[in-house]
Amino acid sequence: MKYLIVAGARPNFMKIAPILRAFSSKRSGYSSAHVLLVHTGQHYSRNMSDDFFRDLGIPEPDINLEVGSGSHAEQTARIMMAFEPACLEHRPDWVIVVGDVNSTVACALTAKKLGIRVAHVEAGLRSRDMSMPEEINRLCTDVISDLLFTTDTMADENLRSEGVASEKIHFVGNTMIDTLQQQIGRARELPLRDGLAPGKYAVLTLHRPANVDSPDRLASVLGAINAIAGRIPIVFPVHPRTTSKLAGIELHPRIQIVEPMSYLPFLGLVARSQMVLTDSGGIQEETTVLGIPCLTMRPNTERPITCEIGTNVLVGTDPQRILKEATSILDGQARIGTIPEKWDGRAAERIVDILLNQCVQASTLEC
Numbered sequence: 409m410k411y412l413i414v415a416g417a418r419p420n421f422m423k424i425a426p427i428l429r430a431f432s433s434k435r436s437g438y439s440s441a442h443v444l445l446v447h448t449g450q451h452y453s454r455n456m457s458d459d460f461f462r463d464l465g466i467p468e469p470d471i472n473l474e475v476g477s478g479s480h481a482e483q484t485a486r487i488m489m490a491f492e493p494a495c496l497e498h499r500p501d502w503v504i505v506v507g508d509v510n511s512t513v514a515c516a517l518t519a520k521k522l523g524i525r526v527a528h529v530e531a532g533l534r535s536r537d538m539s540m541p542e543e544i545n546r547l548c549t550d551v552i553s554d555l556l557f558t559t560d561t562m563a564d565e566n567l568r569s570e571g572v573a574s575e576k577i578h579f580v581g582n583t584m585i586d587t588l589q590q591q592i593g594r595a596r597e598l599p600l601r602d603g604l605a606p607g608k609y610a611v612l613t614l615h616r617p618a619n620v621d622s623p624d625r626l627a628s629v630l631g632a633i634n635a636i637a638g639r640i641p642i643v644f645p646v647h648p649r650t651t652s653k654l655a656g657i658e659l660h661p662r663i664q665i666v667e668p669m670s671y672l673p674f675l676g677l678v679a680r681s682q683m684v685l686t687d688s689g690g691i692q693e694e695t696t697v698l699g700i701p702c703l704t705m706r707p708n709t710e711r712p713i714t715c716e717i718g719t720n721v722l723v724g725t726d727p728q729r730i731l732k733e734a735t736s737i738l739d740g741q742a743r744i745g746t747i748p749e750k751w752d753g754r755a756a757e758r759i760v761d762i763l764l765n766q767c768v769q770a771s772t773l774e775c
């Protein structure tokens with residue numbers, strides 16, 4: 409059996425690393441499982457891509473589509489046009505896609521139209537917000553996938569309610585958390601930036617188009633952040649999308665603007681912080697597992713389990729609300745969370761077991 413596994417953008421890399429590892433540790437038992445790594449090149453800068461490969465020990469991609477940035481239509485189309493010949497050349501039995509970025513939907517659609525089976529890792533997450541490009545990517549990918557691997561049972565319910573057959577859905581846990589558990593020891597050993605003491609600083613990330621592409625929204629959110637910086641230093645690794653939007657906005661001197669960080673230093677920074685303010689998806693999950701309070705500056709989340717049982721609070725973008733919730737954490741009122749079921753570091757093993765079993769079931773001879 410041949411598998412093409414696709415990664416394109418920063419949040420994909422920590423999701424594919426443990427799957428590749430699980431395949432290589434199983435390969436001896438299933439000698440014909442042949443796995444090729446495809447990098448679409450959606451993210452291409454050193455600090456958005458190469459550094460993650462290095463930190464996570466991901467091998468060089470077998471196929472690099474080098475598509476780069478563009479509008480959604482341009483980027484999605486370029487990935488599809490570059491991925492189709494790769495599929496035709498390598499003729500995989502399965503294409504494995506992860507997450508919800510443009511590379512995910514582009515490769516899923518390309519493969520499916522060539523009659524190649526598609527497995528989607530992190531299926532079934534729903535924000536119910538169709539203004540988010542990722543929500544469109546999730547819906548389109550899930551509806552055409554043959555195997556849907558979920559991170560929690562709420563995702564299973566979402567898929568079933570959309571008519572996905574139960575036998576395609578497998579609740580396996582969270583591969584991003586597999587990576588966190590593998591790497592947290594190394595991450596905590598890295599020195600903190602000068603002037604930061606464990607438990608005495610906050611971390612900020614902001615990159616959602618809904619927050620950063622509107623100058624008014626960005627200025628209003630950063631107004632609340634400036635007020636919080638009056639009480640605690642804040643480290644702000646700035647995503648490339650956000651960099652140019654900061655011009656002309658005055659920031660409190662205790663906000664430390666830094667370049668996007670690679671995986672290990674960022675994990676080490678978050679793990680020793682007092683709280684995180686973010687509009688990211690994955691960071692909501694990582695903070696829940698680390699037990700770090702997280703304020704998510706969005707009106708909705710596709711990861712409600714992190715609010716229900718984890719440390720995440722959805723605060724929207726009203727500056728008063730952001731400040732109120734941050735103040736309550738700084739005053740020692742942070743919520744205590746628990747870790748979701750099966751976020752135990754073994755999701756990738758479960759995924760590979762299921763994929764290899766499909767192969768055994770399909771035909772013992774073929775495999």
Ligand code: UD1
Nearest residue numbers: 417418419450451452453456477478509510541542648649
């Ligand atoms: C993409 C994903 C988003 C994910 C985010 C993580 C989609 C629809 N969006 O959004 O879900 O949360 O990645 O980072 O797939 N740029 C660089 N270097 C790079 C990549 C991008 O400088 O390596 C700059 C370019 O100017 C680009 C801009 O960042 O136009 C935005 O990049 P893009 O990949 O379009 O979207 P993200 O906001 O990163």
